[in-house]
Amino acid sequence: MASRGVYFWKEAIHDEIDSIMHDNTWVLADLPPGCKALGCKWILKRKMKVDGTIDKYKARLVIQGFRQKEGIDFFDTYAPVARISTIRLLLALAAIQNLVIHQMDVKTAFLNGDLDEEIYMKQPEGFVMPGNEHKVSS
Template sequence: MKVDGTIDKYKARLVIQGFRQKEGIDFFDTYALVARISTIRLLLALAALHNLVIHQMDVKTAFLNGDLDEEIYMKQPKGFVIPGNEHKVCKLKKSLYDDMLTFGTDLEEVDKTKKFLSSSFDMKDMGEAEVILGIRIRKGNNGISISQSHYIEKILKKFNFENCSPVSTPIDPSLKLLPNKGSPVS
């Protein structure tokens, strides 16, 4: 999606599952195609603190480029299950990744980095970052502001509530809530 909510392009994601994980070692590790929101927020905070420019690029053929250092298996994707081999898994030969952010204080150096990456990989330069993981990024004179308005608008549209009127919170937002002790309310 573009910042204005219109469709930029359609994408399909292949999601893998960690069959090689061992309890007590990496059982709770998540191997995902996207960064954690907390990581993105940290990077944005550092960018604001150091007055960095933030540009976004997309690796067009990402899954063809990254070699793996470990064995990773995944279930056969729905619609691609080989008859007679339903219980077998696929071994990945290449890593899967997608968008990337480039940070810098000097726009000329950021452009050099982007040109270098584009010389090694088939990349789409998306320019200054505007939206990542549903977070809208706005850079101003006073730093960087982020909001999830883009994500909220997308969810409202998905459930046909985009024309709803906003209302005030029905409770004092400064009120501290306490855990329920299980006692009935009288």
């Protein structure tokens, strides 16, 4: 946050937090006995235009899942994304059927995945809810 673009980074972080809160991604809860809360960190990235200029500043809040143990804290690892072969098949079918294709980007699509496990995360630094400092995100 010491860079010249600090205003843009803060705006990107606030946009991400607003999106998380708007989508009710987590609820604040007391940490159950025997459970541990994982930390989180911000991933900051500049999205560039084709000409090399900055298009936008993007912030993503990620949980520090590397602290989990496979078989204890989680059992499966996967990303709910389409395979390239599936996309090619759909494009081919659209071309054969002379269909119109539209593309869209879902800003927080990764937040729509369902988890079978309960995950507890510490509240992000700078965004701890007043009066709920001891609670974790669930």
